[in-house]
Amino acid sequence: MGHFPLCIYFIVLPPRKKMFSIFCFFKIHSKHYWMGMVSRGRKALVVWFMFATLLGTLASTEGLTVFAADNNFVSIHNGNGNRRKLDDIAGSISIDCGIAEDFSYIDRTTGIPYISDSTFIDTGINKVISARFISQTLQRALLNVRSFPKGKRNCYTLRHPEGKATIYLIRASFMYGNYDESDRLPEFSLYVGVNFWDTVKFDNASHVVIREILHVPLMDTIDVCLLDTGLGTPFISALELRHFHNSSYRTQSGSLVLFKRFDIGSTTNRIVRYKEDAYDRMWFPYNIPSSVSINSSFTIDSLNDNEYKLPSTVMKTAMRPLDVNDSLDFELDTGDPSLEFYVYMHFAELEKLQRNQHREFDVELNGNIWAKSIVPEYLHSKTIFTNDSVRGTKLKFSLYRTINSTLPPILNAMEIYLVKDFLQEPTDQEDVNAIKDIKSSYRIVKSWQGDPCEPMRYSWDGLNCSYNGYESPRITSLNLASSGLTGHISPLFSKFTTLEYLDLSNNSLTGEVPDFLSQLVNLRELNLSRNKLSGLVPASLMALSKNSSLTLSLDGNVDLCLTAPCKEEKKKKKNNIVVPLVSALVPSLIILAALIIIWRCKTKQSIHQGQATVVKSHKREGLLKSNNQQFTYSEIVSMTKNFQSLIGKGGFGMVYHGYLNDGTQVAVKMLSTLSNQSSSQFQNEAQLLMRVHHRNLASIIGYCNEGGNMGIVFEYMAYGNLENYLSDKTKVLSWKERLQIAVDAAQGLEYLHHGCKPPIIHRDVKTANILLNKNLHAQLADFGFSKLFPLETVSHLSATVIGTVGYLDPEYYISQRLTEKSDVYSFGIVVLQLITGHPAVIKSHDNIHIVEWVRPILTRGDIRDIVDPSLEGNVNSNSVWKALEIAMACAGSKSIERPTMNDVVVDLKQCLEMANDIRHTWEIGSQTMQSIDYSGANCTELEMGPPAR
Template sequence: MHHHSTEKTRMNSRPPLVRLIFVLFTIISSGNNPELVAGKPHHTASTFQHNHPSPRRLAADTQGFISIDCGIAPGSYYTDDKTQIPYTSDADFTDTGINYNVSRSENPSKQLMNVRSFPEGARNCYTLEPEKGKGNKYLIRAFFMYGNYDSKNQLPVFKLHLGVDEWDTINFNNSSQTVRKEIIHVPKTDYIDVCLVNNGSGTPFISALELRPLGNSSYNKTESGSLLLFNRWDIGSEQEKLQVRYKDDALDRIWNSYMSTSWESITAGFESYSYSETRFKLPGIIMSTAATPKNESEPLRFFLDMDDPSQRFYLYMHFSEVLQLQGNQSRVFTIWLNGNLWSDAVAPERLTSTTIFSTNSVRGSRLSFSLQKTGESMLPPIINALEVYVIKEFSQSTTDQEDVEAIKKIKSVYMVRRNWQGDPCLPMDYQWDGLKCSDNGSPTLISLNLSYSNLTGKIHPSFSNLKSLQNLDLSYNNLTGSVPEFLAELSSLTFLNLEGNNLTGSVPQALMEKYQNGTLSLSLRENPNLCLSVSCKGKQNKNFIVPVLASIISVLVLFLLIAVGIIWNFKRKEDTAMEMVTKEGSLKSGNSEFTYSELVAITRNFTSTIGQGGFGNVHLGTLVDGTQVAVKLRSQSSMQGSKEFRAEAKLLMRVHHKNLVRLVGYCNDGTNMALIYEYMSNGNLRQRLSERDTDVLHWKERLQIAVDAAQGLEYLHNGCKPPIIHRDLKTSNILLNEKLQAKIADFGLSRDLATESGPPVSTVPAGTPGYLDPEYYSSGNLNKRSDVYSFGIVLLELITGQPAIITPGNIHIVQWISPMIERGDIQNVVDPRLQGDFNTNSAWKALETALACVPSTAIQRPDMSHVLADLKDCLEIEVGAMRTQRIDSYKMGSSNTLKSCAVDLENEMAPHVR
């Protein structure tokens, strides 16, 4: 039984789906003719007249070849000693990965002495751009030899993709095995993406990648799909295990020789170059030898056995007479498949190649071929070579090509340092970072976020080719020049953020009009040299806050209040201020005060609700300069009234910390009360920990969020005079911005402590069940350690992914976790969605920190300064472990020493006769 080496599986895995068995036998056992679907074969022949045999001619043209030795130093190239094929580094074909030397191998070729490994990212790709472009036929081949390059002695398993579709699975029997994957493919685009996909079973890597152009007249078929190589044999060669490829084969196919002891080898005694000029360009060294049965009265038989009878095969049989037949000699035979005539009479001619292949694929549990000489034939049948392929369907779906060309140009112009490889949108699981695409057969880009990407230079015209773009965020880069007119021509664009750049000149009037009529959300702040008025001659635009640059003698900044737009108002309304004077004092501050009509304008009549709480609904709003804000509007039916409103507003006006949500302004217009906060685009922590959120927070992200929240709470406790107790700390009151930075929010129940070290303040217990300090609940005595208890529950939620009260059963998270802690079962404690991807030491320390916060007696709990220090230690443990792993990887990849070894590109077994 023969197994192609690329079809081998790891120990204890399933057997291969297909087994190719070549058998010479005198009697075919009965009952071996299952249901079969087969097509009649095609005959192709080319004849050349020669007065005498020509000497062997080697192919010498590698034009159109792409030959990549993966893992050698950037800029390196060499010519292979055996094949004379020039190989180059892969640095120009992929953007990611680490180079390694192979530590051990049995008779490796030069291309197998290095690998490129891809420890980062789920998908990493090579982009090939063949000279002839799309619509042409190519042979694509990839090599993989593990060789224990990473010193882990762990054989990886990973996926190989062609474009957006899965090509095959890469696995190994041992570290010295070479796996070769080969396919004949006609791309629909001018480029071909070959991608390595991490499926969680080891780090993908690759040794070599090759592309060879084929003539479009060869390997024809009537069914759709590409041809995945099963095997390719040079039959009749007496040099066992010899591989033939370029220069002998002009197309650089790899032929594995085979000769059975039950067959007789016949040879022409010379090699003709004429075969290389036929449609299939067959090597003369292969066609000059053939196999025939030793018993001339018997047919030549072989069969294919397969586990999956639905699998479709294409076979190409190559024939050529190798003997000089005498006048009365003839060799004529027919080909039968499972007892049915598959090919009419074949009469091979000398110096002529005849190829037999079916018009349709063949399939069945067993495909039994029999080459039988006809009655008038004096000589037995022969066969010179055989190729077997499996049909592989590829959807060849792609992102809209205009979008692909545009985003690739943007990547090139700005030298974007992201894993932007392969198709931008497909498969949906591997969309490029920062992109969102429409969900259809040929998706388009609808959202592009390149904020904080170190972009420099002008806004490139390629953005204008993203016709379906709805959201474009180019904020906080170093973009210069003017805001281009073409941005207004993007008909689908509804959000444009250009904050934090160095743009100059005026804003195009068409963009201004889109903003004014409400069809475009426009953010332009922090561009100091950008003029926001239409004329840019110092005149104020009544719809915007306009910075006006005057003479070098003085600079005057004017802010105007309007009824429809939103402005910053630094002039305090005296009548409103008088109404706000209460026992607690006045809301005097530099924060802006808004009228109710202004709130209606910035929220577009409160159309977008992004949250809900005891105070009322929270609505998304956009200020005139494009800044997004969250507007918390008090509901008329809310149990929280003006007292809580003033408490929260006053507190946020006097405290400022990067981990506390910033108050932008407030409204106290008659019965309408609202607080306007900075907008936190990633919602609250409870939402992100919910099972409904498929974007699972990584362990490092969770630790960083814990540190952020602890820093905010520690500031309230120890950085404010007098200290402030939050009283309602919970995951839904911890908000996350676009960078996942955590900030504490909702201070409506917060209280000052009269003295930092004085007795606890006695209040009516307030808070949320599950987070409420048991001692505070029973006694009403409030102190800083009441918040510490709540923070401990938040920390347990971050670790486990569970809510404070677990349903069904209404089990408190502390009770739920206790049995696993007693067993020391950290793996089941940590959120299972992390799939074990965390450092155990940091997890244990985080859990111990959380448990220290939740004793029922307050005096047993630590101060937030100690909690913060412990969490920073947890984060350092995790980061340190990751850093060590990366450093070790780079050490392994630091050398690119090449050794000259014999070419042995695949460890294959020859077919066997049973």
């Protein structure tokens, strides 16, 4: 075993704590060393002595060796006091998912200590793979899995040891191994924080799937999340995090997902990783066709430290052409021309060249010069990469020697990474910290994991957030009613500077109502009812409540006082209640009896007369109560200059241009008739808009409900509706502007379907109901016919058919069974209009429906006849094909085959990203669409539909 150290151990056990410290002093090669360890569990003693047995192998090691795992820390110091990390494996987290809590071990191959995942996640169940998949060669971390049969999103939270804004390698490993004994291979999504990382799927039960990404976190923690996509229960076998030097793997933007990492010319045919690779990268053997391997017995980079810290085992082998006069050629399939890659080639000269020998070569990639005049250094690694990404369905590499070279080109190792632009920002860091602190301080039992607001469809229960493009979402609504809260109202709530709604009702909160709640300038509703609060309510809150800028609910707090003095009045009432009560009791009862007799007589005379008035008043005034600003009718007349400028007409109201007192432009919709149906629809729209808040839904500023005058004041949209904009041939929307409008409208629908509880179906999605502001950002409008799903268990509603010719879902029309997929159909028609520039019903073609017009052209495969001619070919063909695929999928005749709006938003954003690449303009003239049966995209006969609104 070499030099086994003689250790003197000192163990420190602090009282009433599970933490303990061990120190060992020993001597190796006449040098003095000491080792220290701090740990939580006594089981770590076993690990400690295992380390001691390995110290003999460190006889020639000077300096510091560090192993870090969660809160365990092991270090070695030499007698000179010098200290350094053993490369960067120290700044790492190695998790074996699914092993018992407090259990840990050292991997027999790598020597890396693995720990349980119990402190990183609080959901899921531990499982063991089937015995028939267990073998002696199988990595220990693949024997167990943590499975997540409950919840749509389950997240590991990793607090990276080196802090944010530095490079980390994140590796997630998966092996199904029939752990659930169902023999059904699952498929699910993997996210880093709020952004999609990759899809996890398997070829067979023994298939090991490994996903790696080089990522620079912007937050204090990294969330690795598994999302259930409905194709099987997500699970994970192992999760690892490694820290890299910032000087390596630089990109212009985005993270780097591993595509290939090759140990070229390997003579062992095994995967190389830690300890041979200081960063614990995994290098897979690869042999280039028509080439020969060369190798060296000497160590590479023994005297120099390379920033990439390439393993000598990998770099001491290489390949050259079989014929020394030939080039070194190979290619890799990417499958998608729109994907961007970064390539890193690693070289080291393995042969001691004579004076008359010289090795120099150029590298071509896809026929273009990628790197020139490469001269490898003897036994020293050199890495070549470019600052720009590369693309192509194939990556074709050719290394050929220059005219001055006497030797053929060589290649030792190579890495290829896929660029992953994480466009969606996580929730504002202050909001994240505050909500997590609240969860911890109140010990809230909720499945709150990962980012609070993103992805939108998986936001935390009880939260609503504001979304503004790719900016960080902010928490605007917090519902903690009936959450078992105790103690005082925490000052942590004051950190939510954008909070509009706060519900702390039906808990056991005590103490006084804090004044800091009045400092939340955006707060519109505060519900503190049914708690155990006491004392005087702050005058500042009462003032906000009186001027209607805040709806304040305090009922059910028996010890709470609304006005001063508080304690004196209660004490006086307590001391003097008996005598006045007795003296007043008899005459009070006599008076009360007389009043009851008079009241009953009056009621009988007027009950029929007053009933209609009460009902009418309730319908017309009670339904429009909200936290939004209330305008008088005279203010409406003033802001519209007596309804001077008519800018639109809705299904049940006229829309006028107006100005607020501060000069803000607004659009005012007034109820045009007083019929019960129009009034009901008008109030339905008002109530819905007061309930939902999203940047892509019409933004309500206030309302008017005075006498027979009902109106809603909206944010002014400078460019009107999309239908009018598309029909105006003097205004041409670019392809990217059209896609952005589609994304905006899709996000609005996605919020209605998946962000609202209960979900909301719009029922009249069309270009006339999509409004455009001065920046051509879109908002979905006109919610008069919208429906709420009353229960999550309801899969459809039986509803009277409502809609507009050309946009109406044929399945809904026939069955009268309303689902969210009816909106999806209508949205598909909107996307087709954005692509073609045609209306839903093309009158110039014998009133043909737009789907029927598009289908035969798609069959011919030339999209140039489909795209709006006004674009003059300035579009990305790949982007157009994808947009058509999305639209036709949405407009399918069978609702079950249509995508959800979640999927539509994701696909449209990818489509928008493709639009930035102008190199693929019309180069694909005869492509065929993928995986879509267009024969099913049918539409109802026009005469069968409802009249146009």
